[in-house]
Structure formats: structure tokens, C-alpha cells
Amino acid sequence: MEEFEPKIIAFLCKWCTYAGADLAGVSRLKFSPNAVPIKVMCSGRVDPSFVLDAFAKGADGVLVGGCHPGDCHYAQGNYKTLRRVKLLKMLLKDMGLEEERLRLEWISASEGNKFREVVNDMTLKLKEIGPSPLKTEELK
Amino acid sequence: MSKANIAFYWAASCGGCEIAVLDINEKILDVIEKANILMWPVAMDTKYEDVKKMKDRSIDVCFFNGAIRTSENEELAKLLRKKSKILVAFGSCAHEGCIPALANLFNKKLIFDRAYQETETTVNNDSILPMSSYEVKEGKLRIPEFYDTVKTLDQVVEVDYYIPGCPPTPNIVEDAFNKFLTGDLPPKGAVLAPVKALCDECPRKKKDKMIETVYRVYEKEADPEKCFLDQGIICMGPATRSGCGHQCIKGNMPCTGCFGKTPEVTDQGAKMISALASVLAVENELSLDEKKVEELISKIKDPVGTFYRYSLASSFIKRKVIK
Numbered sequence: 001m002e003e004f005e006p007k008i009i010a011f012l013c014k015w016c017t018y019a020g021a022d023l024a025g026v027s028r029l030k031f032s033p034n035a036v037p038i039k040v041m042c043s044g045r046v047d048p049s050f051v052l053d054a055f056a057k058g059a060d061g062v063l064v065g066g067c068h069p070g071d072c073h074y075a076q077g078n079y080k081t082l083r084r085v086k087l088l089k090m091l092l093k094d095m096g097l098e099e100e101r102l103r104l105e106w107i108s109a110s111e112g113n114k115f116r117e118v119v120n121d122m123t124l125k126l127k128e129i130g131p132s133p134l135k136t137e138e139l140k
Numbered sequence: 141m142s143k144a145n146i147a148f149y150w151a152a153s154c155g156g157c158e159i160a161v162l163d164i165n166e167k168i169l170d171v172i173e174k175a176n177i178l179m180w181p182v183a184m185d186t187k188y189e190d191v192k193k194m195k196d197r198s199i200d201v202c203f204f205n206g207a208i209r210t211s212e213n214e215e216l217a218k219l220l221r222k223k224s225k226i227l228v229a230f231g232s233c234a235h236e237g238c239i240p241a242l243a244n245l246f247n248k249k250l251i252f253d254r255a256y257q258e259t260e261t262t263v264n265n266d267s268i269l270p271m272s273s274y275e276v277k278e279g280k281l282r283i284p285e286f287y288d289t290v291k292t293l294d295q296v297v298e299v300d301y302y303i304p305g306c307p308p309t310p311n312i313v314e315d316a317f318n319k320f321l322t323g324d325l326p327p328k329g330a331v332l333a334p335v336k337a338l339c340d341e342c343p344r345k346k347k348d349k350m351i352e353t354v355y356r357v358y359e360k361e362a363d364p365e366k367c368f369l370d371q372g373i374i375c376m377g378p379a380t381r382s383g384c385g386h387q388c389i390k391g392n393m394p395c396t397g398c399f400g401k402t403p404e405v406t407d408q409g410a411k412m413i414s415a416l417a418s419v420l421a422v423e424n425e426l427s428l429d430e431k432k433v434e435e436l437i438s439k440i441k442d443p444v445g446t447f448y449r450y451s452l453a454s455s456f457i458k459r460k461v462i463k
Contacts, residue, residue, distance in 0.1 A: 048417075049410035052456035070426070079425040083417035086437045091413070094245070094444045096461030133461040 006060035006126035008035040008119070011050065013043045015073040016108050017065025023112030031116040032123040035063060042066070043104075044077025048088050051102065055092075058135045061101045061126045063118070068106040078106070098129050144200040144321060146171075147179035147191075148230075149220055151206030151213035152240045152290065157231035158182035158205065160307035164314045174321050175200075191219060199223050201320045203230040203303075207240045207453060208291040211272075212284035221297040226320070232306040234293040235331075236400050236408075237453025239306070241290040244452050244459035245444060248288045292453045302331040306398035306450060309384045333383035335403050338395050341382045346370065349419035354439045357394065368394040369419065374446060379405070379412040398450045407455050409447030416440075 012018040018039045024031065040046055043066025051062050064085060066078040085104040093099055105118050150158055158181070162168060178199060179186040202224035208214050221227050232238035243251060252269050256262065272285040293299050303316050316332045319325055326332070339346070346367040355372045362368060368375035368389075376397035377389075384399055401408035421428060421436050440446060448455055 047410065048413045049405075049407045049456065052407055052410050056456040056458075076422075076425060079422070080417050082430065083420055083433060083437065084413060086434060087413045087417060087440070087443065090437065090440070091409070091443045091447070094442075094460070095457050096463070097457075133463070134457070 004127060004131055006034050006123055006131070007058070008061040008063055008122060008126065009054040009059045010035040010037045010063040010065060010119075011040050011043070011046045012037050012063075012065040013045075013067060013073075013078075014039055014041050016067035016071065017043075017105070017115065019109035020065070020107040020111045020115045023109065024115045025112075027112050029112060029116045031120050034123045034126075035119045042072065042074050042077040043081040044072075044074065046081060046084070048084055051088055055097065055101070055132065055134055058132060060132045060135075061103065061122055063122060064102075064104045065107050065115070065118075066104070068108055071108065097133070100125050100129060101132065144175040145178050145198060146175045146320075147177070147199045147202045147220065147224070148181070149179060149202065149204050149206075149216060150181055151204065151216065151234070151293075152209035153206030153231065153233045154239070155182065156307040157233070160231070160305075160310075160313060161203075163307075163310040164317070165310070167314055167317075171317050171321070188216070188219075191223060194223050196222055197225050199225065201226045201228060203228050204234050204293055205230040207233040207237050208287070208293065208296050209240055209243075210284040210286055214296050215284075217293060217296050226300045227293075227297065228316075228320075229293045229299045229302045231308055232304060232398050232400065232450045234299075235302045235304055235454075236451040237290055237292050238398070238450045241292075241451075241453035242445065242449070244290055246460070247462050248286050250462070252286075289459050290453050295453070300328050301325070304331055304333050304381060304399040305384060309387065311385060312383055331381065331400070331403070333381055333399060336382050337402050338377040338380045338382045338384070338386060338389075338399070342367075342377055342386050342389055344368070344389065350423040351420050352423065353436060354420070356441065362392055362394075364392045374416070374440070376408075376412055376447075376449075378415040379408050396449050397447075400451055400454075408451040409444075409455055412447045413443075 012021055021037055043064055046064050054062050066081050072078045089099050089102055092102060103122055107114050202220045204227060208217060229235045233240055256269050257264050272283060274281045305312060312333055344367045345365055347370050349369050351372045353372055362371055362373055373394050375394035377395045380395050380397045381399040381402050388395055397408060405411050421433060
């Protein structure tokens, strides 16, 4: 059987994490190709419905990447993100999804290596817990 | 002008929506003057066979309340769709799943085990559970099949209009009847209620919200003049459609969200999470560490029941994953 390759939807803020991911690319770092990046202006722009929509459409994991606390281009967007992600994790748990499927990371524009490690680690963990049950769950 | 034919039906619901029709009081007489009621389970004895014998599209407007929980609900939804020109999801259950859809946190097995075996007052030594067919010497007995997942009406058949509310309030019902009987209708698929959020019609005094901690309704006596969210009591107003006349707010109770999401929103609970995250413990947010935030958020008990009390079946995730 073919090895399970998780699909991770990665919402990355333009100012820090997306630039960090870019740095990982131009530095020619090799890492798992499982994350599909979506650039947003701020991690605070990631509406909880984006995350739930991604899961409903079959994503195995969702990564939200923002600036370190204190570094947000819009001053406090990432603080709101923290609260959103905590609330979402609580919700996901109640809906029977593993908490690890949603991950929030602060990655700056200079942390290309951290981006690589986060994606590698998340891919590995998702391989362990397996495909999202929402992929196969049918409304009976 | 000949009279219009209308019908009412109840599926998985509490029956409150059928009664809500009568909440318009003597105005129901105006409705009867202009329309024949062909089916109304709470008030008339119409057999399913009679409905089957009707010509297709012979019902002008069918008001369908209740969610889809059993094969009987689904069969009637399909039958009434065929017989009706306009099918209306009447009330929160048909619209978004409502309270019956909270059963989507369980499945058929868990519900049957609890209801027929585990409840404290139940004695069921032989573990007898409902079966959809059973052989007796006179032949085979059948009852409808019970599904694992509760669905909304529009997840089973095409729906033309929606009337929100648990139950729909008299002003909304009256307005909808007028629209149908005069033919003055918005585009297909519309929810027959205002488009703005409840906060827009709420008369309470609102400040810049900065909640330091969250209270459950019983933990604090709410000031009847001030916004609930300002007082730390979760009110679904920001994520809920207006039109109900803010009855709960007038009774000094926060909105729980029965009118459902506003247009353009797909997931009511997600929007409320978003709104709450923007006001929860933000006053000193720069100095607050993650642990403190976690502590505060853990004070929100039962997130599904709070954010999705009426809309679980129509949300993105729809049901709990049970392995």
C-alpha cells in the first residue's frame, strides 16, 4: 500500500511566516512537501471558518503561522489568533478530531530553518495519527 | 381568485413550530380566508396515503418544520417536495438542525444504549432495542429507521425559502404568510428575516468590549441596561440574525442564536469564536501569557452547545467523529 501523505493547509502571514517559508526555499532547504501555503496579510486574518472549512474539505492538518508576540505588523493581530486557535482546539476536541491536527507557530522572516522543522514535524505526527476521519466520514 | 393550497408538516421537532403558526392569533383567520389547509398534523387528521394521491405540485406552499432524523422524515420530505410548488423550511430544525442536531455529538448506538438501557429508571434485562423490522406470526412489522446523523431539510431535498427561529416569532410568521399569499417574494433560497445581526436591533448600552472573565448565566445577575458581552456573559448576538424582536434580551437573558447565521456566513459558531477571540482578555493582552489565556478560555464550558446550539447540522463539521 502507498504510504499516507498528509495534506496540510498552511495559513501564513505575509510579514513573518510566509517570508520565513520563502527563506527556507531560497536557502534550498529540503523538507516535506506536504504543506500547501496560503498567504494572508496577518495571522489575525485567519477566520475560524477558514480552518473548519479546510478540515471539512479533507485537510489532514491546518498550520497557522504568524509573527512572534510583539512583532505583529498590525500590532496585536497575532494575540487574537492565539485566542482563536485555543478556542478552535477546544471545539475540535469536542468534535472528535485530534488536537494535533491544528497547530499555531510563531515563525519570523529569518527563521527559515524553524519553518522547515515545523513542517517536517507536523507531517511526521500526522502520519502517525493517520488521515483525517472527515475524509471518509459519510453523512448517513 | 381561487384559494391557495397550503400544508404544514412536522418531522424531528418538538412541536413548538406547529404551535408558532397559531401565535399569530386571529390573523390565522385571514390566512384561512385566502388559503385551504390540506395537511396540518397537529390540528387535522391527514393520512400519508391522501398526500400520495394528490397531484404533483398541487400544494402551493408547504411549511416543513423539523429536522431529518428518521427514514420517515426523509420519505415525507421527498414526498412533500414532489407535491409542492414552494417548500419552506419552517423554524430552526428544518433550517439548521437546531436542538435535535446536537444528537450529532453521538450516534444511533450511543443514543439507543443511553435511552433504552442506561437511564436510571430503565429496566431492560433482555436488552431489547427498537428494530426497523420485526417478524411476528401475523407477518413483518416495520417502523422507520433511525439515522446516525441528523440532517437539515436542505441536505435531503431542495428548499425554496427559510423561516428562522426556535420557534419563528409571530412577526416573522405573519410577514412570511403575507409574502406567500401576495406573491411578493424575494429570490429563491432567501431567509425570510432581516439581514443584520441581532446587536443592530439590541437596545442595550454597548461599550468597547474587553472581557476579563467569562460568566455562565447562573453565575451573575445581569444588569438589564448593559450589553451582555460587556458583562462577560456570552451572548450570540454578534453572530445571529435579527428579526426576533430581541425577546430573550428583553427577558434579561442572552441570545443563544436560534435565528441562525447572517447572510454570507457559512458557519455561525466559527463567527462567534472569531468575535469572542477579539474581545476576550484583550485589555492587557501584551503582558498576558499563554497559560492565563488558556485558563480564561477553559471557563467556556461546552463550546459546541454554546456556539452551535442551533446550527450543528448545517456547520462545516456537521457531526462528531466517533471511532
